[in-house]
Amino acid sequence: MRILLTNDDGIEAPGIRALHTALEGLGELTTVAPYTVQSATSHGVTFDEPLMVHRTSMPDGSVGHAVDGRPADCVKVALRSLWEDLHGKGSRPDLTISGMNAGANVGINVIYSGTVAAAVESAFLGVPSIAVSLHLGDRTRIHFDRAAEIARVAIDRILEHPLDPHSVVNVNVPRTESPDAPMPGIAVCPMNTAPASDGYEKRTSPSGQDYYWPSGNGMAFDHTHPETDVEALMDRKITVTPIEFDLTDHPRIQTWRERLVASQS
Numbered sequence: 573m574r575i576l577l578t579n580d581d582g583i584e585a586p587g588i589r590a591l592h593t594a595l596e597g598l599g600e601l602t603t604v605a606p607y608t609v610q611s612a613t614s615h616g617v618t619f620d621e622p623l624m625v626h627r628t629s630m631p632d633g634s635v636g637h638a639v640d641g642r643p644a645d646c647v648k649v650a651l652r653s654l655w656e657d658l659h660g661k662g663s664r665p666d667l668t669i670s671g672m673n674a675g676a677n678v679g680i681n682v683i684y685s686g687t688v689a690a691a692v693e694s695a696f697l698g699v700p701s702i703a704v705s706l707h708l709g710d711r712t713r714i715h716f717d718r719a720a721e722i723a724r725v726a727i728d729r730i731l732e733h734p735l736d737p738h739s740v741v742n743v744n745v746p747r748t749e750s751p752d753a754p755m756p757g758i759a760v761c762p763m764n765t766a767p768a769s770d771g772y773e774k775r776t777s778p779s780g781q782d783y784y785w786p787s788g789n790g791m792a793f794d795h796t797h798p799e800t801d802v803e804a805l806m807d808r809k810i811t812v813t814p815i816e817f818d819l820t821d822h823p824r825i826q827t828w829r830e831r832l833v834a835s836q837s
Contacts, residue, residue, distance in 0.1 A: 573599030576650055576665040576694065580610045580643040580673060580686025583628055583636050586716045587672035591704060593631050594720035595669070598727070602658060602665065603636035604650040606643060606686075611675070613642045615689040623649055643670070643690035651697045667735070668694035669727070671704030672720055676744050678705075678801040678811060679764035679793055691740050692817045700735035702727055702743060707791075707805055709747035719748040722755060726810050729758065744801065744811040759809040764800035766793045 575598065579588040583605040595601060607626055624640040637654060639646045647668065656663060673687040682688050691701035704727070706719045722745050730741055742763075746756050770788025777783055796802045801811040 573666045574659070574663075575599045575601050576647070576655070576668040576699070577601050577603045578605045578643060578646050578650070578668065578670050578690045580606060580613065580670075580690065582606050582609045583638040585609070585674065586714075587674050587706060587720075589631050590716035590720035591669070591672040591723060593717070594724040595727075596632065598724070598731075599666070601630075601634065602650075602655070603630055603634070604646050604654060605636065605638060606646055607638040607640045610642050610686045611673075612684045613686040613689070614684050615644050615692065616642050617644050617648065618642060625649070625654070643686040644693040647690050647693040647697070651694065651699060665699055667731075668699050668701040669704065670694075670701060671706075671743075672716070672723055672745070673703075673705035674708060674714070674716075676705050676707040676791060676805055677703065677742065678707075678744050678791075678805050678813075679766065679796070680768055681790060682742060682763055682813075682815065688740075688742055688815070691742070692815070695738045695740045696817050698737040700737055700739040702730060702741045704743045704745070706745045707747045709749075710789075713749075715748045715751050715753065718751050718753050719745050722748065722753070722810065725755060726758060726812065730812070738816075740815045740817070742801075742811075742813045742815050744805050746805055746808040746810065757809050758812055759801075759804035759807075760812045761799060761801050761804050763813055763815070764793060764796050764802040766795045766797075768792065769794050 626638040630636045670690040677685040691703035694701040772784040
């Protein structure tokens with residue numbers, strides 16, 4: 573199996589390097605990731621600047637490719653051009669794995685996440701994908717290696733079952749506070765859809781101009797539901813959430829047809 577590995581924290585981030593090591597033996601890895609940190613860039617893409625590609629070394633000595641762009645850019649460049657340059661005309665990866673992100677991507681954070689956007693871009697282009705993120709909590713020391721081992725177990729479980737070309741699976745690993753943290757259980761659950769309750773602190777610059785500084789930790793929400801990803805992750809479970817890129821509100825299509833089309837006849 574050929575695997576495209578990407579992320580949004582940048583190709584030098586500890587999360588992608590730990591996951592690269594943990595994925596050993598799963599397949600042939602090709603890493604194409606952002607050159608710099610691109611957290612919370614969502615599904616932005618670059619149109620008016622060249623996407624420079626830099627070669628770098630990965631933990632196993634293989635060559636990684638760092639793109640001066642956003643996570644979705646990396647996947648688009650990889651699947652539309654770079655992959656064939658590396659592996660031959662007409663070739664494609666069998667799977668894209670995006671992560672491991674330093675910070676959870678649950679609830680409404682999925683919308684803002686560059687990690688998830690890279691996975692969605694892959695599925696949109698016909699390569700199934702898995703996004704992997706790690707809940708950091710309030711600990712100062714994060715055991716990325718153990719978290720990546722836990723993520724590998726979840727990935728292996730997912731890959732026991734077929735993924736269609738447009739599948740996206742969002743995985744979150746609970747905070748891992750020791751190098752021998754036990755293997756958590758898995759919860760398959762929907763994303764929590766409540767707004768984040770983070771606010772903005774109003775401040776005044778030395779010149780007298782008002783500005784607003786974001787406050788909060790990104791994991792506070794107006795409310796949570798006990799059967800959703802936020803609650804399951806707080807309960808120290810691996811969350812697995814299948815998501816899709818079709819934003820159509822299908823149940824309301826007919827309602828709007830009746831409102832806007834039927835009235836014309």
